[in-house]
Amino acid sequence: MRYLPHPFRRMPRLIGRHCLIARQSLSLRVLAVVGVFLVTMGLGGFSTRSSPAANDVAISKQSAASPSDATFEADIQPLLTRHGCNSGACHGKARGQNGFALSLLGFDSEFDYTSLVQSARGRRISVSVPHQSALLRKATGQVPHGGGKRFDVDSPHYDLLLQWIQAGTPRTPSDRPTLVGVTVTPQRQTLKSGETFLVRAIAAFSDGSQRDVSEMAAFQSGDITVAKVSADVQGEVQAGMLTGETTIMARYMGQIAVCSVTIPLPEPPPDEAYAALPRKNEIDELVWKKLQLLGILPAEMASESTFHRRAYLRVIGRLPTPQETCEFLADTRPGKRERLVDDLLERPEYADFWANKWADLLRPNPFRTGMKTVWVLHSWLRNAFRVDMPYDQFVRELLTAKGSSYRQGAMIIFRDRPDTVEIGASVSQIFLGVRLECAKCHHHPFEVWSQEDFFGFAAFFSRVGRTEGLSQPISGQEEILFVRREGKLVHDRTGENVEPQVLKGTPLHLAPGVDPRETLVDWMTEPSNPYFARVMANRVWAELMGRGLIDPIDDIRTSNPASNEPLLDFLAEDFRNGGYSIKKLIRKITTSHVFGLSSKPTERNANDYRNFSRYYRQRMRAEILLDAVNDILKTEEEFAAMAPGSRAMQVWTHRTPSIFLDTFGRPDLNQDPPCERTVDTTTPQILHLMNSPQVDQKLSLANGRAAQLAQSDLPNSQIVDEAYLLVYNRLPTLDESQDALTYFPTDPTDRSAAVENLFWSLLSTPEFFFVD
Secondary structure (H helix, E strand, O other): OOOOOOOHHHOOOOOOOOOOOOOOOHHHHHHHHHHHHHHHHOOOOOOOOOOOOOOOOOOOOOOOOOHHHOOHHHHHHHHHHHOOOOOOOOOOOOOOEOOEOOOHHHOOHHHHHHHHHHOHHHOOOOOOOHHHOHHHHHHOOOOOOOOOOOOOOOOHHHHHHHHHHHOOOOOOOOOOOOEEEEEEEOOEEEOOOOOEEEOEEEEEEOOOOEEEOOOOOEEEEOOOOOEEEOOOOOOEEEEOOOOEEEEEEEEEOOEEEEEEEEEOOOOOOOHHHHHOOOOOOHHHHHHHHHHHHHOOOOOOEOOHHHHHHHHHHHHOOOOOOHHHHHHHHHOOOOOHHHHHHHHHHOOOHHHHHHHHHHHHHHOOOHHHHOHHHHHHHHHHHHHHHHOOOOHHHHHHHHHOOOEEOOOOHHHHHHHHOOOHHHHHHHHHHHHHOOOOHHHHOOOOOOOOOOHHHHHHHHHHHOOEEEOOOOOOOOOOOOOEEEEOOOOOOEOOOOOOEOOOOOOOOOOOOOOOOOOHHHHHHHHHOOOOOOOHHHHHHHHHHHHHHOOOOOOOOOOOEOOEOOOOHHHHHHHHHHHHHOOOOHHHHHHHHHOOOHHHEOOOOOOOOOOOOOOOOOOOOEEOOHHHHHHHHHHHHOOOOOOOOOOOOOOHHHOOOOOOOOHHHHHHOOOOOOOOOOOOOOOOOOHHHHHHHHHOHHHHHHHHOOOOHHHHHHHOOOOHHHHHHHHHHHHOOOOOOHHHHHHHHOOOOOOHHHOHHHHHHHHHHHHOOHHHHEEO
């Protein structure tokens, strides 16, 4: 690390919005920049309010079954779930607990009954002396139990178990009415901070009867800071001290229902305040309705320069040039924001940026497939976005691909995941937003998906055939993908052959020679499909707005609803009606008033982080950031297997070495199913911008931006303006300009170090590496 000449070695720090610091010592740089980062990210705290009196909601109860009628599947298994006995932390984990194992959340009744009643020589159940059963004595704390006391001897749950044992531990008769669904009442509740209410779970059976199963159901809050479930009173929910929304999930016998709980801000603004808000399209109307429900007011509009920078980074993944910024700021014609979006959607960088994003989800591991196939897929992706291929066609070409791995880029996802079960889990998560992976071994803990759903969905890929043997990486042979006349997928637990089955559908008996994948895509792209358009609309919304309406964006389930369900429904419908054009969807979102909101919190939206009352800042992804550094400093990166002058956004394999890209995050090619990147900011990332030799060399390059400006005839004030336009895409304020100029020497022929330090300081701040 080189030392700067006097006076820069003793340059004081400028405490303010940006923190202009000499590139001197590691300790000064860390303290200054990290300090500014923390100040900049501190966007407001949380307030607490007094709790009003509880508000009990009267719920009519259905008649419950008598304990003497109790059977294992209908009553005892739900009771074990209710008390957490078959949870992953207790006996439901893979090897059980202390020799006693149950299926997770009771998905395998046969196994559970055998384990409870017959295993270990029946020592857990004593039919001759029921009250001495180890099951009862441990659950009531009469003997040591690792799970602690679960209920009292004189409780209804004890009586239920005792009478079931006295009756001879009966199973549920096959002709008994089966459970068809669960509902909760109320389905939506609005509370003030500290208030309580009761939520009841009602089970519906095949004979039309209903039963209040609240005492047997397991309740769970999606966000305990907004509302939590009482540990003492079954079904009682208490509002927290924070404004917001959450769900209360009720689970009974593998069925799930949710109650939405809303805690609005006190003293809501008048209706006139919301009626006066701008409405550029339907998105604004739906967001304002949600904010009104919560008593939240949106932020002010972002500045013209902030919107301009945001649009470039979100639509095409690069910074605007100073000339582009000045032209936009000078344009006084109406509709210039809409024109900007239209221009960006036609730029060649659009295809590179969105192909790079989708490559995170689809890019194969070259160690499994070879390098050539990775390049073929990446080329296919870039062309698909270049021609704005309709999304339904995009998915159809991917999921029904056949042919050569050297010519058909879309088929590479099958080469990367040759196992039928692997490809099924990836497809459901990427294209439907349904995480079926955990249902491979047991029921989904927060949804209704079972092993039958998992294997039935995976069976759509059971007829995919390929030439014998996978080629070796790098120098491997060509592989041909084809459709076999017959296919077979064996269920892991039952050992039976599984027929293809859409989610919550019935098994399909497809004729020999038919490609089941075509049938799957037909179902996926039907207008009535509840997942296909929604998950893509949510992906695009998250990329543009900094957070998904559903978060995580590929986890659509009843217990994880969208923060604004009407808005997501509208976006999905508009996406379908627009011919599945991704560009049209992007234009709809980016031309809304909501997209142009400021990120600065106000008194009435400081605690909002999911309803889009303000713009949510997010760190640039690694490729955008590296290209931005090179554009600003007028340098080029050298990438292996890439032509000179290539941008980071065009890199087609993560095997290309790059310390910068690794530091700021590239996806793990071994992860399956693939997930979105994390955009968390880490200390090594901050230190890399401050102290890495690579960035330091770019700052000092003889023909780089800093050297050219220092050697130019421009006055110091214009150099400062140019630096701000390059890094922040705006002009400096008067105070910022004056502060920067104090560190320039009076001799204009000796200002190289000052210019380098100016760029270094600006590049080390959150305003640069965050999309605001």
